[in-house]
Amino acid sequence: xxxxxxxxxxxxxxxxxxxxxxxxxxxxxxxxxxxxxxxxxxxxxxxxxxxxxxxxxxxxxxxxxxxxxxxxxxxxxxxxxxxxxxxxxxxxxxxxxxxxxxxxxxxxxxxxxxxxxxxxxxxxxxxxxxxxxxxxxxxxxxxxxxxxxxxxxxxxxxxxxxxxxxxxxxxxxxxxxxxxxxxxxxxxxxxxxxxxxxxxxxxxxxxxxxxxxxxxxxxxxxxxxxxxxxxxxxxxxxxxxxxxxxxxxxxxxxxxxxxxxxxxxxxxxxxxxxxxxxxxxxxxxxxxxxxxxxxxxxxxxxxxxxxxxxxxxxxxxxxxxxxxxxxxxxxxxxxxxxxxxxxxxxxxxxxxxxxxxxxxxxxxxxxxxxxxxxxxxxxxxxxxxxxxxxxxxxxxxxxxxxxxxxxxxxxxxxxxxxxxxxxxxxxxxxxxxxxxxxxxxxxxxxxxxxxxxxxxxxxxxxxxxxxxxxxxxxxxxxxxxxxxxxxxxxxxxxxxxxxxxxxxxxxxxxxxxxxxxxxxxxxxxxxxxxxxxxxxxxxxxxxxxxxxxxxxxxxxxxxxxxxxxxxxxxxxxxxxxxxxxxxxxxxxxxxxxxxxxxxxxxxxxxxxxxxxxxxxxxxxxxxxxxxxxxxxxxxxxxxxxxxxxxxxxxxxxxxxxxxxxxxxxxxxxxxxxxxxxxxxxxxxxxxxxxxxxxxxxxxxxxxxxxxxxxxxxxxxxxxxxxxxxxxxxxxxxxxxxxxxxxxxxxxxxxxxxxxxxxxxxxxxxxxxxxxxxxxxxxxxxxxxxxxxxxxxxxxxxxxxxxxxxxxxxxxxxxxxxxxxxxxxxxxxxxxxxxxxxxxxxxxxxxxxxxxxxxxxxxxxxxxxxxxxxxxxxxxxxxxxxxxxxx
RNA sequence: GGGCGCUUAGCUCAGUUGGCUAGAGCAAUCCGUUUACACCGGAUAGGUCGUAGGUUCGAGUCCUACAGCGCCCACCA
Numbered sequence: 019x020x021x022x023x024x025x026x027x028x029x030x031x032x033x034x035x036x037x038x039x040x041x042x043x044x045x046x047x048x049x050x051x052x053x054x055x056x057x058x059x060x061x062x063x064x065x066x067x068x069x070x071x072x073x074x075x076x077x078x079x080x081x082x083x084x085x086x087x088x089x090x091x092x093x094x095x096x097x098x099x100x101x102x103x104x105x106x107x108x109x110x111x112x113x114x115x116x117x118x119x120x121x122x123x124x125x126x127x128x129x130x131x132x133x134x135x136x137x138x139x140x141x142x143x144x145x146x147x148x149x150x151x152x153x154x155x156x157x158x159x160x161x162x163x164x165x166x167x168x169x170x171x172x173x174x175x176x177x178x179x180x181x182x183x184x185x186x187x188x189x190x191x192x193x194x195x196x197x198x199x200x201x202x203x204x205x206x207x208x209x210x211x212x213x214x215x216x217x218x219x220x221x222x223x224x225x226x227x228x229x230x231x232x233x234x235x236x237x238x239x240x241x242x243x244x245x246x247x248x249x250x251x252x253x254x255x256x257x258x259x260x261x262x263x264x265x266x267x268x269x270x271x272x273x274x275x276x277x278x279x280x281x282x283x284x285x286x287x288x289x290x291x292x293x294x295x296x297x298x299x300x301x302x303x304x305x306x307x308x309x310x311x312x313x314x315x316x317x318x319x320x321x322x323x324x325x326x327x328x329x330x331x332x333x334x335x336x337x338x339x340x341x342x343x344x345x346x347x348x349x350x351x352x353x354x355x356x357x358x359x360x361x362x363x364x365x366x367x368x369x370x371x372x373x374x375x376x377x378x379x380x381x382x383x384x385x386x387x388x389x390x391x392x393x394x395x396x397x398x399x400x401x402x403x404x405x406x407x408x409x410x411x412x413x414x415x416x417x418x419x420x421x422x423x424x425x426x427x428x429x430x431x432x433x434x435x436x437x438x439x440x441x442x443x444x445x446x447x448x449x450x451x452x453x454x455x456x457x458x459x460x461x462x463x464x465x466x467x468x469x470x471x472x473x474x475x476x477x478x479x480x481x482x483x484x485x486x487x488x489x490x491x492x493x494x495x496x497x498x499x500x501x502x503x504x505x506x507x508x509x510x511x512x513x514x515x516x517x518x519x520x521x522x523x524x525x526x527x528x529x530x531x532x533x534x535x536x537x538x539x540x541x542x543x544x545x546x547x548x549x550x551x552x553x554x555x556x557x558x559x560x561x562x563x564x565x566x567x568x569x570x571x572x573x574x575x576x577x578x579x580x581x582x583x584x585x586x587x588x589x590x591x592x593x594x595x596x597x598x599x600x601x602x603x604x605x606x607x608x609x610x611x612x613x614x615x616x617x618x619x620x621x622x623x624x625x626x627x628x629x630x631x632x633x634x635x636x637x638x639x640x641x642x643x644x645x646x647x648x649x650x651x652x653x654x655x656x657x658x659x660x661x662x663x664x665x666x667x668x669x670x671x672x673x674x675x676x677x678x679x680x681x682x683x684x685x686x687x688x689x690x691x692x693x694x695x696x697x698x699x700x701x702x703x704x705x706x707x708x709x710x711x712x713x714x715x716x717x718x719x720x721x722x723x724x725x726x727x728x729x730x731x732x733x734x735x736x737x738x739x740x741x742x743x744x745x746x747x748x749x750x751x752x753x754x755x756x757x758x759x760x761x762x763x764x765x766x767x768x769x770x771x772x773x774x775x776x777x778x779x780x781x782x783x784x785x786x787x788x789x790x791x792x793x794x795x796x797x798x799x800x801x802x803x804x805x806x807x808x809x810x811x812x813x814x815x816x817x818x819x820x821x822x823x824x825x826x827x828x829x830x831x832x833x834x835x836x837x838x839x840x841x842x843x844x845x846x847x848x849x850x851x852x853x854x855x856x857x858x859x860x861x862x863x864x865x866x867x868x869x870x871x872x873x874x875x876x877x878x879x880x881x882x883x884x885x886x887x888x889x890x891x892x893x894x895x896x897x898x899x900x901x902x903x904x
Numbered sequence: 905g906g907g908c909g910c911u912u913a914g915c916u917c918a919g920u921u922g923g924c925u926a927g928a929g930c931a932a933u934c935c936g937u938u939u940a941c942a943c944c945g946g947a948u949a950g951g952u953c954g955u956a957g958g959u960u961c962g963a964g965u966c967c968u969a970c971a972g973c974g975c976c977c978a979c980c981a
Contacts, residue, residue, distance in 0.1 A: 021940090217981090232981060245981090281981085289981050296981070357980050417909075421976070424907070428977075524976090555916085557974080589917060589929080593909095595974090597916065601930070608943045619940035668918085671928080683945075690939090763947090770947060776936065804936070804946065861925060870961040879923055879962090886924060 019621045019726055023614045025578035029718045033150050036721075041734050043157045044093045055093040057513040058084060059482050060149075060156060061526070062164060064103035065141040066110050069148045071552040071560060071598060072519055074570035075586040077152045079549060079666060080517050082587070084155055085714035086661050087514075089737035095510055096155060097485045099162035100142045104441035104474040105201065109365060111137050111440075127439055134440045138165075148571060153579050153717045155733070160506075162485040164477045165442065171490035173477045174445040174457050175500060176537045181455045182498055185380050185393065185536075186434070188453075192293075192300040193433060195372040196362040197318030201437040202376060208369055209361045219286060219351035220343045222265045226272065228253065229350055231285025233357060234295070235343070236335035239268050239324060240313035243291040245302055248276035250287050266342040268324060275306050295371050310373055318370050332370065377435040377444060377470070381532070387539070397532045398426050400541055408512070411531065413546045414664055415593040418523060425524050432529075434473045441471030457495075475525060479533035482513045482542035500537050513543045515664075520548040520593055547664055550595040552586070557597055573603050580716035581607040587715070588670040609674055610719050613712070616682050617723040620705050623689065624698040632699050636746055640692065640795050643700045645755030646685040648748045649676060650704055654738045657711050670715055677708065684759060691798040702727070707738050754789060758796040761827060765805045768825045768835060772843050779808035780838040783819060787830040790814045824848065824900045829892060841904055848901050855894045862887040 040046040044055075058080050063073055080096060088094035111134045112122055122130040142163070149156060162169065180186040193202035215233045222230075228244055246253040253274065261272045280289050293303035293310045303310060312321060320327045320335045327335045343349040360369035381394040388396050396405055401422055404410040413419045435444060447454040447465040454460040477484075486507040487493055494501040516527060527546055534542035553559055554566040573582045584606040590596040639647070653676045660669035681704065689697050706727070713720040713732050724732035761784065774780065782805075786793050790812050801807045818824075822834035823844050865871055865883060872880055 019940095230981080234981080237981095285981070292981085298979080298981075355980085421908070425977075521976095591918085594917095599916080602916080604943075605930070608941095611943055612941065615941040615944095617940085622940065671918085675928085682941085686940080687945095766946065770935075858925075865925095865962090868961065872961080874961045875923075882924065 019618045021618075023578075023610065023719050023722060025580070025610075025718065026575070028722050029151070029153070029574075029579055032718050032721050033153060036155065036731070036733060037150075037158070039731060041088075041731065042096070042155045043159050044088075044095050047088075047093075047734065049091065049093050053091060053093045055095065055510050056084070056087040057095045057097070057510040058515055058517065059097045059485055059513055060099060060154075061516075061518045061522075062099040062101035062162075062478065062481065063145050064106055065100050065138040065145070066103055066106045067141060068144055069570065071568050071570055071586070073148075074152055074582065075549055075552055075590075075596075076517060076519070077149060077154045078583040078586050079547070081152070081154045081583075081717070082661070082666060082714040083515065083517070085717060085733060086737065088155070088733070089710065089713070089735060091736065093509070095157055095160070097160050097162065098146070098149065098154075098156040098158060099164070099481070099485060100138075100145060101478055102138060102163065102165035102441065102474065104436060104471060105199065105438055107134060107138060108438050108440040109199065122439065131439055151571060151574050151579060152583065155717070160485070160488070164474070164481070168487055168490050168493070169477060169480075169484050170442055171457070171493045172480055172484040172487065173442045173472065175493055175495055176480060176533065177445055177472070177476075178455055178457060179495065179498065179500060179537070180379065183385055183387070185383055185385065186377060187380060188375060188377050190373050190375050191378075191433070192295070192297050192371045193374050193376060194297075194360060194369045195316065195374065196365065196367055197316065197370050198365050198367040199362060199438070200316060202372075202374060202433060202435075203362060203369065209366075214354050215357055215359075217285065217353045217355045218340060218343075218349060219353070220349045222261075222270065222272065222290075223263045223348065225263050226261050228256065228274070228288045229286045230288045230290040231353075232290055233355070234292075234332075234336065235339040236320065236327070236332050237292045237295045237313055238265065238290050238339065239270075239320075239327065239335075240292050240294050240311035241265070241270055241272060241290045242293060242303065242308045242311060243273045243275050243306065245275050245277045245280050245289040245291050246287060247280040247282045248278060250280075250282050253288060266339050266346075267326075273306075273308070275302075275308075277302050277305075294373050297371055300371075300373070312373060314370055314372065316372065316374075376433050377446075379432040379434055381429050381431055385536070388536075393532050393536055394426060394429055396535045397528065398423065400531050400535055405535060406540055408541050409544070411541055411544065411546060414548065415591075418520060418546075418548055418593060422523065422528065426528065429528075432473075434476050435468075435470045436473055437470050439471065441474060442477055444468040444470050444472060475529045476533075478526060479529035480537060482516070482530060482534060483507060483511050483538050486510055502538070511538070512541050515545040515547055516543040517547040517549065519551055521551065523548060545664075548593050550590065550593055552598050553595050555597050555599045557595065568598055568600070573600075577603050577607040578610060578718070580610050580719050584609065584670060584715060587666045588674070590667055592664065609678065610716065612678055612682060613716075613719060614723065616677065616686065617705060617709075617726065619686060620701045621726055624701055632702075634699050634703060634746070635696060638694060638696045639700070639746075640694060640696075641751050641754040641792050642685060642688040642692070642758075642796065642799070643694075643696060644746070644748055645752040646680065646704055647700065647746055648752040649680050650707060651746075654707065654711060658737070661714070666715075673708075673712055673715065677712075681708070684755075687803060688755075688796070688799050691802050692795070710735055710738055751792070754792040755796065757789060757827075757831070758793065758800060761793075761831070761833060762800055762803045762805055764825050764827050764833060765800075765807065765835070768823055768833075768847075769806060769838075771847055772823055772838065772840060774806070774835075774838045776806065778838060779806055781809045781836040782807045782811070783816060783822070783834040783836060784810070784812045785814075785816055785832045785834075786812060787814060789831070818903065826851075826893060826896055826900075829889070832896075845901060845904050848897055848904070852894065852897045852901065855890055855897065859887065859890050859894060862890065 036042065060080065061076060063069060084094050084096040115125065115133060177186065194208050195202050217231050217233050218235055219229055219231045230244060232238060256274045257276050259274050263270055263272060291299045291302060293299045293308060294312045295314060314332055315321045318332055320330050322328050327338060340349065361367065362369060382392050384390045384392055399405050401411045401413065401419060413422060445455060445457065446468040447460045449465045454465065487502055487504045492503040530542045534540065551559060558566060560567045570582055581603055585598065585603040653672060656672055657669045689701065709720045709724055709732060717733065721732050765782065794812050797810055797812060801810050819834050819836050821839045822836045823839055825833040827833060862883060866887060
């Protein structure tokens with residue numbers, strides 16, 4: 019075995035070996051037909067670029083789950099894929115072609131889409147490479163893409179179903195329009211930025227008695243009303259009145275209306291109502307049956323027919339309006355106010371609210387196939403109480419359930435159309451006033467297809483079931499029902515767990531629940547595991563512009579994939595952000611090195627070891643052997659139960675503690691001093707099991723070490739089983755080794771406290787009433803473990819030696835160090851420990867004297883405290899005696 | 905404005921249903937070792953658990969208020 023694990027060379031080799039074996043595909047594993055299946059779909063990364071630390075964490079957690087369940091004998095399937103991420107990808111490619119002096123319009127739809135696909139393909143290749151670097155055991159034979167033919171058929175089919183059910187409708191609404199992207203944005207795609215802007219106070223004209231305030235004077239050209247609060251005494255008398263007037267040369271008809279939403283304290287308490295260019299105004303206008311006057315067009319410019327304003331940009335027009343008002347003496351005041359401006363999350367262009375014809379999913383309409391419940395209600399119920407006979411979907415951590423409910427409750431109709439080219443084109447055709455929705459082109463002449471595409475979440479919302487279909491022909495609509503003819507779908511759906519970062523709970527997770535319950539009448543997954551974001555050491559989101567990005571590929575290059583994986587998983591709890599630093603990864607690199615060295619030591623010690631011919635002989639185990647085996651059994655149980663409850667951090671931590679502290683620092687040291695025939699066997703048994711337990715976390719190094727000792731791949735070995743644990747009867751024996759460790763610690767401690775020179779050899783007499791026999795086994799070990807003991811005697815009973823340092827270990831065990839005595843120091847030390855004891859005794863005595871405690875606390879606890887007190891008192895009297903003796 | 909969460913050792917975090925006068929890793933200090941591993945071993949020190957009340961025999965854990973930090977949602981005419 020080489021001196022070190024050369025991860026740079028080995029990792030790629032090992033991944034290739036796994037892939038060649040075909041074991042990532044459960045069809046190739048020899049599993050009984052009735053085996054439980056365990057499915058995870060990888061949240062498809064956007065094909066906009068490369069993977070970051072957050073992706074790496076997703077990959078690690080899911081790989082741990084998949085490898086664990088595969089080893090447990092389940093039919094474990096993990097499906098890879100990528101997301102076309104419509105707007106994001108299109109914007110990215112537009113930026114690229116801009117450098118060539120092109121726009122999408124100059125290229126044309128077909129050519130442009132070719133460029134986007136080309137870009138998407140190369141991004142996809144990078145992403146696949148990165149996944150492999152991480153060691154992800156994804157079944158590449160089932161790789162999917164949100165925009166491939168099969169997924170497209172699924173999208174169109176579900177669209178048609180929803181349309182026929184009346185759940186998809188076309189309507190006009192004020193949307194967040196990005197004049198640059200030429201597309202509306204969903205509410206959650208809008209970003210707000212703090213800003214100071216001017217608030218203008220003015221009157222429309224001399225005829226209108228109300229002063230209003232606005233930050234957008236140009237939109238006032240489209241005002242249809244003035245809204246005031248019904249409680250506002252200033253305007254009460256005017257409510258209901260109408261004014262025909264001329265505002266900076268444009269004719270307006272203004273009605274004074276009352277609306278409770280109007281803030282009396284802002285501005286003048288009167289709101290100029292512009293239905294076409296404000297979401298809120300649109301709603302008020304609808305309630306009051308008011309006209310909509312459009313002023314600004316899709317380019318962010320003033321529309322035709324408004325005289326001198328036409329063709330000007332909104333801000334130019336704004337200035338002109340203000341200037342005119344000032345000249346007419348209608349402008350009363352200008353004021354600086356803080357407000358937020360809405361920006362496009364992709365290009366940072368200011369949003370222009372515009373009325374626009376869009377496609378929507380109606381989330382409130384009652385659906386017949388759901389016994390009259392709406393999409394919203396079903397989605398809520400799926401998490402609240404369970405639907406279609408399934409248990410409720412579990413969200414981990416469950417604090418996010420509240421957020422889910424809150425969000426779902428407030429969900430408005432979902433605008434699914436996007437005015438971009440890249441994406442699933444809406445399967446709708448128009449001819450005159452006819453509309454055709456279908457999977458195939460309509461018959462007859464003169465139909466034109468809708469130019470728009472669908473929101474990317476419309477397709478990714480179907481990801482759990484759409485990925486389990488492999489040919490477009492397997493998707494059919496029969497009797498207004500979706501029929502999926504796929505064995506995979508029957509076998510692997512619903513998926514077991516959806517694991518993703520919490521920031522897309524609403525974008526994606528909620529849409530998956532909505533779309534899946536509707537389309538296949540089942541839940542998409544049983545559990546949702548939400549991980550936190552990976553941030554820099556200051557808790558800030560990693561971003562390229564801040565330069566604080568830790569690139570997982572760099573880390574893999576530097577510290578290996580295994581160390582990188584551990585650093586992403588240990589010390590992190592679900593739903594909480596995790597600060598990642600290079601030092602942390604370095605720490606785990608050291609651990610990997612430790613594991614390698616443990617294996618190397620075992621290999622060197624045991625040499626050619628025939629695992630088939632040698633097995634544990636319980637009678638010949640010494641108490642160090644039993645100790646480590648018991649610890650290993652406990653570890654097996656707790657790692658297993660931690661993994662079952664998604665506690666990756668704890669299980670990794672426990673594995674680390676066992677490997678480093680118990681195995682390397684104690685047991686391996688012990689084997690150096692007292693080898694028996696069984697030592698080899700125990701060493702190998704421990705290593706074998708430990709490697710299996712480690713494997714889901716650090717697949718590469720465990721696979722490599724495994725190959726030093728065994729044939730075959732560790733990745734398809736069986737997970738250590740409970741049955742395996744019951745073979746050895748431990749009884750009380752393992753505690754003896756704990757005692758040994760305690761003795762060694764006490765002696766080291768005493769040497770330090772008494773300032774005994776390190777090189778000075780002393781003799782030790784250990785009086786152990788009950789345990790002297792078994793302890794004798796560990797005599798050499800105690801002597802050699804840096805205790806500086808020259809000669810050691812372990813006796814059941816003996817005269818207490820004079821001039822010796824006394825070390826009380828427990829009730830039945832006393833240690834005397836002979837030949838290093840310093841009476842004063844020893845006395846001093848004893849006094850100190852006596853006073854220490856005194857304090858603890860006082861504390862407990864007080865507690866026991868407290869009537870309330872004795873009466874009211876549970877008996878078990880009172881009993882415990884009493885026993886503790888007795889123990890301490892016994893110890894105390896022993897020490898007192900010792901002090902006297904000196 | 906509405907909602908949610910966080911505050912424990914210098915740093916990063918654990919801490920189950922309240923119960924053995926608070927745990928780990930890193931950093932610090934001291935000691936040791938070069939025989940699987942210096943990317944090593946051993947030990948030490950360091951916390952009135954954000955503040956103030958309350959409930960309780962008992963509070964890091966439950967309740968209330970306050971302070972600081974963060975996130976989400978709505979919205980700024």
